[in-house]
Amino acid sequence: xxxxxxxxxxxDIKLIGKAxxxxxxxxxxxxYAIKPTDFPGLTPKLKVKVDAEVKAGSPLFFxxxxxxxxxxxxxxxxVIAVNRGERRKILEVVVQAxxxxxxxxxxxxxxxxxxREEVKEELLKSGLWAYIRQRxxxxxxxxxxxxxxxFVSAFDSAPLAADVDFLLEGEAEAxxxxxxxxxxxxxxxxxxxxxxxxxxxxxxSEVKNATVNKFAGVHPAGNVGVQIHHIDPINKGEVAWVVxxxxxxxxxxxxxxxxxxxxxxxxxxxxxxxxxxxxxxITGASxxxxxxxxxxxxxxxxxISGNVLTGKHIPEDGFIGMYDSQITxxxxxxxxxxxxxxxxxxxxxxxxxxxxxxxxxNKQYRLDANLHGEHRAYVVxxxxxKVLPMDVLPVHLIKSILVEDIDQMEQLGIYEVAPEDFALCxxxxxxxxxxxxxxxxxxxxxxxxxx
Amino acid sequence: MKALRKFxxxxxxLFEKGGKFxxxxxxxxxxxxFLFVPDHTSKTGTHIKDAIDLKRTMSVVVLALIPSLxxxxxxxGYQHFLSIGETTGLxxxxxxxxxxxxxxxxxxxxxxxxxxxxxAQMRGHAVNEGFxxxxxxxxxxxxxxxxxxxVAVSTAFAVVIGKEVFGGTGMNIWNPALIARAFFFxxxxxxxxxxxxxxxxxxxxxxxxxxxxxAAALVDATPAQAESLMSGALSQxxxxxxxxxxxxxxxxxxxxxxxxxxxxxxxxxxxxxxxxSVFVGGYAMGAIFxxxxxxxxxxxxxxxxxxxxxxFAFGAVFMATDPVSATxxxxxxYIYGFLIGFLAVLIRVMNAGFPEAMxxxxxxxNTFAPLIDHYVVQGNVKRRLKRVKVKA
Numbered sequence: 001x002x003x004x005x006x007x008x009x010x011x012d013i014k015l016i017g018k019a020x021x022x023x024x025x026x027x028x029x030x031x032y033a034i035k036p037t038d039f040p041g042l043t044p045k046l047k048v049k050v051d052a053e054v055k056a057g058s059p060l061f062f063x064x065x066x067x068x069x070x071x072x073x074x075x076x077x078x079v080i081a082v083n084r085g086e087r088r089k090i091l092e093v094v095v096q097a098x099x100x101x102x103x104x105x106x107x108x109x110x111x112x113x114x115x116r117e118e119v120k121e122e123l124l125k126s127g128l129w130a131y132i133r134q135r136x137x138x139x140x141x142x143x144x145x146x147x148x149x150x151f152v153s154a155f156d157s158a159p160l161a162a163d164v165d166f167l168l169e170g171e172a173e174a175x176x177x178x179x180x181x182x183x184x185x186x187x188x189x190x191x192x193x194x195x196x197x198x199x200x201x202x203x204x205s206e207v208k209n210a211t212v213n214k215f216a217g218v219h220p221a222g223n224v225g226v227q228i229h230h231i232d233p234i235n236k237g238e239v240a241w242v243v244x245x246x247x248x249x250x251x252x253x254x255x256x257x258x259x260x261x262x263x264x265x266x267x268x269x270x271x272x273x274x275x276x277x278x279x280x281x282i283t284g285a286s287x288x289x290x291x292x293x294x295x296x297x298x299x300x301x302x303x304i305s306g307n308v309l310t311g312k313h314i315p316e317d318g319f320i321g322m323y324d325s326q327i328t329x330x331x332x333x334x335x336x337x338x339x340x341x342x343x344x345x346x347x348x349x350x351x352x353x354x355x356x357x358x359x360x361x362n363k364q365y366r367l368d369a370n371l372h373g374e375h376r377a378y379v380v381x382x383x384x385x386k387v388l389p390m391d392v393l394p395v396h397l398i399k400s401i402l403v404e405d406i407d408q409m410e411q412l413g414i415y416e417v418a419p420e421d422f423a424l425c426x427x428x429x430x431x432x433x434x435x436x437x438x439x440x441x442x443x444x445x446x447x448x449x450x451x
Numbered sequence: 452m453k454a455l456r457k458f459x460x461x462x463x464x465l466f467e468k469g470g471k472f473x474x475x476x477x478x479x480x481x482x483x484x485f486l487f488v489p490d491h492t493s494k495t496g497t498h499i500k501d502a503i504d505l506k507r508t509m510s511v512v513v514l515a516l517i518p519s520l521x522x523x524x525x526x527x528g529y530q531h532f533l534s535i536g537e538t539t540g541l542x543x544x545x546x547x548x549x550x551x552x553x554x555x556x557x558x559x560x561x562x563x564x565x566x567x568x569x570x571a572q573m574r575g576h577a578v579n580e581g582f583x584x585x586x587x588x589x590x591x592x593x594x595x596x597x598x599x600x601x602v603a604v605s606t607a608f609a610v611v612i613g614k615e616v617f618g619g620t621g622m623n624i625w626n627p628a629l630i631a632r633a634f635f636f637x638x639x640x641x642x643x644x645x646x647x648x649x650x651x652x653x654x655x656x657x658x659x660x661x662x663x664x665x666a667a668a669l670v671d672a673t674p675a676q677a678e679s680l681m682s683g684a685l686s687q688x689x690x691x692x693x694x695x696x697x698x699x700x701x702x703x704x705x706x707x708x709x710x711x712x713x714x715x716x717x718x719x720x721x722x723x724x725x726x727x728s729v730f731v732g733g734y735a736m737g738a739i740f741x742x743x744x745x746x747x748x749x750x751x752x753x754x755x756x757x758x759x760x761x762x763f764a765f766g767a768v769f770m771a772t773d774p775v776s777a778t779x780x781x782x783x784x785y786i787y788g789f790l791i792g793f794l795a796v797l798i799r800v801m802n803a804g805f806p807e808a809m810x811x812x813x814x815x816x817n818t819f820a821p822l823i824d825h826y827v828v829q830g831n832v833k834r835r836l837k838r839v840k841v842k843a
Contacts, residue, residue: 373504
């Protein structure tokens with residue numbers, strides 16, 4: 001067994017409202033949606049029209065530039081809407097679910113007995129390919145490429161993150177089958193990165209066909225990008241693929257049962273939830289029934305699909321994102337605060353010790369979405385470095401993106417980073433700069449220039 | 452506070468585009484955001500943000516400067532009454548200093564902020580908080596006898612040429628407060644050198660030489676002169692540390708400066724790396740001079756004494772650490788700080804024309820900060836390239 005790599009640079013943001021490890025029943029959601037906006041850089045082409053009948057696993061749309069990548073309906077039922085935004089950009093393809101789910105049938109087989117091509121074909125056909133993402137660029141993996149390795153982070157260190165052991169309870173066999181399938185896709189290793197303090201399940205420690213690496217420490221220790229950087233950093237021209245643990249299970253189910261079964265547990269958490277806990281649902285579900293009666297309603301709230309650092313703001317009847325296993329609800333905080341910058345700030349969380357909240361290091365906070373200040377030019381230096389556990393110079397990389405200097409971006413490590421790795425930089429930024437957006441712009445520019 | 456909020460909301464349209472006072476939009480905005488943290492919420496990226504903003508950062512720095520300011524006021528009174536040979540109470544000394552210093556502080560803020568507001572309005576952006584600190588730093592590095600109009604001109608020069616021509620706070624390449632002092636130093640040298648300017652209304656018979664001036668005089672002193680100099684102000688090391696010596700308003704007390712340093716380091720706002728390496732650099736150069744011992748200055752002033760004389764400590768803690776004009780990389784900060792300390796002591800000892808070399812050393816290293824960063828960045832790039840080669 002390998003040694004534990006302790007991540008020291010970073011920040012654990014302690015929020016109120018961590019989900020109890022209890023699985024509650026919510027009314028079944030009636031509508032489900034797949035949102036092309038969950039996949040950066042994707043140009044979707046619709047395969048179905050409104051009113052079409054679909055099964056779970058039927059493709060709803062595909063990638064215009066890689067037509068073999070399908071995006072499947074999570075449930076069976078009727079397509080009831082294609083919601084579009086500006087310039088007819090597709091935002092959501094909504095399916096009204098049948099009472100009982102009908103599944104498309106795919107081949108049932110032990111992945112160990114299949115070839116790489118067969119595994120790939122099954123994944124592409126079923127729509128599960130969309131769950132395999134790649135570094136560099138943090139986009140859906142290109143099926144034409146051979147990754148040097150595949151990485152699975154078996155823990156999530158983000159604020160209020162769901163407990164992966166709990167999410168995967170009872171799924172050990174499907175998880176192993178999924179790992180077996182992934183092992184077919186690379187000629188390198190499958191790396192399963194665990195945190196010994198968080199992952200006690202045997203499916204991780206006794207996994208076959210994968211190398212176990214151990215990480216510990218503060219967020220972003222659970223970010224797969226950070227783990228890759230410490231295990232086998234990505235150089236120019238190299239590709240690694242990443243899959244999240246629940247999605248490994250989806251892949252396993254495909255081969256075990258021959259169906260596209262993307263049901264999952266999600267954590268409902270955050271300070272505005274009455275009793276934070278877990279729910280059984282299906283990817284893409286409308287959160288309306290899950291949230292019904294569960295929220296404190298004393299203030300304007302913000303519902304986030306995902307965590308508070310990287311998640312997406314969704315309406316109260318919006319849909320869970322494709323890759324998300326938590327729904328976080330926090331106060332909106334669109335209020336003026338009298339002399340807020342000058343107060344002692346016992347309830348304010350800051351990495352710096354300029355607020356007296358540093359006297360209570362274990363306190364949990366109820367943080368809202370207020371910016372706590374205004375956008376400014378860069379003034380303070382050395383902040384980002386404290387929360388980015390990579391040998392990357394964050395501010396210099398960001399500045400090279402802002403001036404669109406491709407060479408410099410490449411030299412400073414654009415291939416190694418994803419927006420989520422910079423989420424903490426954005427959080428701590430005194431000048432309130434939208435770091436994740438800038439990184440994504442840089443990546444988009446690289447994709448454009450390199451293709 | 453609801454009434455105040457309502458009042459602001461009511462008046463706000465007047466200051467917006469097309470309003471009666473649209474020309475004062477930036478000014479209104481500055482006061483509004485000073486009173487109330489805006490209701491802006493995150494639109495993209497992280498949904499929660501650290502509570503810190505530039506207002507908080509800058510006010511912590513101002514807070515860290517307060518001990519130096521208060522001690523400076525007291526010391527002005529102390530030096531004055533010492534020079535005229537009177538003994539008075541602590542309060543009288545402080546009040547005397549307060550009356551002397553307050554106008555300089557007011558002039559610095561009024562002139563500097565006035566220009567900042569005007570530029571913000573012209574460019575159509577918000578007023579940056581940077582000058583809150585510069586406006587406090589400028590008075591603290593001025594001699595107490597500085598005529599107010601000279602302070603005003605220096606401040607205006609610093610804000611316009613030192614900062615706004617580059618695009619405002621965050622874009623400047625030199626420390627604005629030091630630009631003000633450098634301008635003052637070279638434009639009105641008679642008001643920033645000699646023995647008369649450091650003590651307010653000094654009696655003519657009183658020497659009033661700063662320890663730094665005494666030390667500079669050591670360079671070509673005969674052994675007898677050296678002995679008399681060494682037994683004068685230079686022997687009072689405790690006075691130097693506590694700050695009961697003539698000098699610029701806020702720079703004399705190493706003790707008060709250290710209190711500020713503790714505040715800056717504890718809150719994580721000032722860079723301890725820069726502070727530490729400035730002191731190390733200064734000590735290293737002092738120690739080298741001690742070894743060479745070519746003249747009485749090199750021989751007789753112990754290395755550590757450089758660190759408490761003149762503006763060394765003040766520069767190390769408050770000037771060199773300005774994040775905009777300093778190096779930005781972690782490794783660069785050590786190099787930058789070390790060279791500041793090293794050069795400051797070097798210039799001090801080798802060039803009697805500039806006994807107060809800290810200002811020049813920092814400005815010089817400000818100029819080279821991007822170069823140092825460049826090499827640190829190239830180091831990072833090389834490590835990345837090497838990784839590929841090792842694999843290949």
